[in-house]
Amino acid sequence: GAVVSQHPSWVICKSGTSVKIECRSLDFQATTMFWYRQFPKQSLMLMATSNEGSKATYEQGVEKDKFLINHASLTLSTLTVTSAHPEDSSFYICSARVPTGGAYEQYFGPGTRLTVT
């Protein structure tokens, strides 16, 4: 199957600083990637859809100025959490979409655990 990587796998930052998370498709090109967030013992929540070369589409309730998404190439999307606060501490997971005979499969990265102190 398709491989998606994320970096870093975990990060600790101080309140008020910004953190960048990278998502790469390693063996395929992804015109569309997605960013999810997962709080402990909860399901994944879709944050935004990232399309290569265009602005991301954010889900309702997700602040686009706080969660900056850049999808500058077909293999890389980045999520920057700006002015992070402790409530932003979460597990961030990216996903890339792969066309499969008229449908799309989504492949997920291993996730990035962000802790804001």
Add this chain to the structure above:
Amino acid sequence: SQQGEEDPQALSIQEGENATMNCSYKTSINNLQWYRQNSGRGLVHLILIRSNEREKHSGRLRVTLDTSKKSSSLLITASRAADTASYFCAPNQAGTALIFGKGTTLSVSS
């Protein structure tokens, strides 16, 4: 996009037993996908079943889809301790992002 509703929320079985989890959804779909998530990890794609398919197999996994009842099931045969994880279904219209429900937490004890 729509999320599926998995049932049961939690399932505990012994190694070697079969595990069955169900998924229901509300509106018509193009396909339905099943995923596994081990604690603290990303999701692993298990199977995609298209709306015109009724059953699909992959190793010890068997997925069924009943579009008339808007439901799907995932059967894991001869469970192993390594199957312990959360399982999610994702009903999908073509081209939309996957939305996830609460999942089924499977615990397989040896």
